Amino acid sequence: xxxxxxxxxxxxxxxxxxxxxxxxxxxxxxxxxxxxxxxxxxxxxxxxxxxxxxxxxxxxxxxxxxxxxxxxxxxxxxxxxxxxxxxxxxxxxxxxxxxxxxxxxxxxxxxx
Amino acid sequence: xxxxxxxxxxxxxxxxxxxxxxxxxxxxxxxxxxxxxxxxxxxxxxxxxxxxxxxxxxxxxxxxxxxxxxxxxxxxxxxxxxxxxxxxxxxxxxxxxxxxxxxxxxxxxxxxxxxxx
Numbered sequence: 273x274x275x276x277x278x279x280x281x282x283x284x285x286x287x288x289x290x291x292x293x294x295x296x297x298x299x300x301x302x303x304x305x306x307x308x309x310x311x312x313x314x315x316x317x318x319x320x321x322x323x324x325x326x327x328x329x330x331x332x333x334x335x336x337x338x339x340x341x342x343x344x345x346x347x348x349x350x351x352x353x354x355x356x357x358x359x360x361x362x363x364x365x366x367x368x369x370x371x372x373x374x375x376x377x378x379x380x381x382x383x384x
Numbered sequence: 385x386x387x388x389x390x391x392x393x394x395x396x397x398x399x400x401x402x403x404x405x406x407x408x409x410x411x412x413x414x415x416x417x418x419x420x421x422x423x424x425x426x427x428x429x430x431x432x433x434x435x436x437x438x439x440x441x442x443x444x445x446x447x448x449x450x451x452x453x454x455x456x457x458x459x460x461x462x463x464x465x466x467x468x469x470x471x472x473x474x475x476x477x478x479x480x481x482x483x484x485x486x487x488x489x490x491x492x493x494x495x496x497x498x499x500x501x
Contacts, residue, residue, distance in 0.1 A: 361427060
């Protein structure tokens with residue numbers, strides 16, 4: 273089955289700096305890669321996603337890149353703000369989206 | 385976006401009792417819902433996949449007699465923690481995929497924090 277790894281587990285950046293979180297997956301059949309943000313005590317919320325037919329996607333300060341050959345994808349947050357502090361989960365899904373396999377998460381702290 | 389509602393958000397129960405958690409898709413039909421368990425500062429661990437009208441598919445290591453899942457309609461799945469013990473205390477969260485949209489996005493319920501005393 274699919275296995276998703278995520279690094280780093282914790283990340284601290286100064287406000288205004290960029291943050292990068294990286295994930296790798298094992299199943300070459302996976303074709304959908306969402307990123308979720310979970311604030312303390314709340315449900316995960318989708319912030320951006322990418323499909324395997326696209327190499328990069330950007331939405332304001334957030335971007336995701338995908339390297340299918342290497343089976344890894346990354347989340348990039350620019351101009352970080354304190355409200356970006358949360359736990360971020362990557363996930364990989366096989367065709368049909370029957371299930372997501374989540375990475376272990378990255379706790380991002382943006383220091384003022 | 386689509387809405388998934390989960391109740392209760394918090395529950396405290398005595399050891400040995402059972403607790404039922406409901407997960408509803410409010411504005412779309414969900415033939416499949418997923419139940420996760422999340423320990424403090426850890427990731428979402430899939431417990432089972434709930435299929436409407438059929439038996440749930442449990443992940444390895446999850447006791448199906450302890451965590452009863454029922455998916456009687458296209459908008460409702462329930463998770464019942466039977467004979468709860470303190471070690472069952474955790475954050476339980478459901479999700480459903482809205483296959484009616486172009487993207488296969490998973491929508492999460494707000495989660496249930498279960499404390500067994």
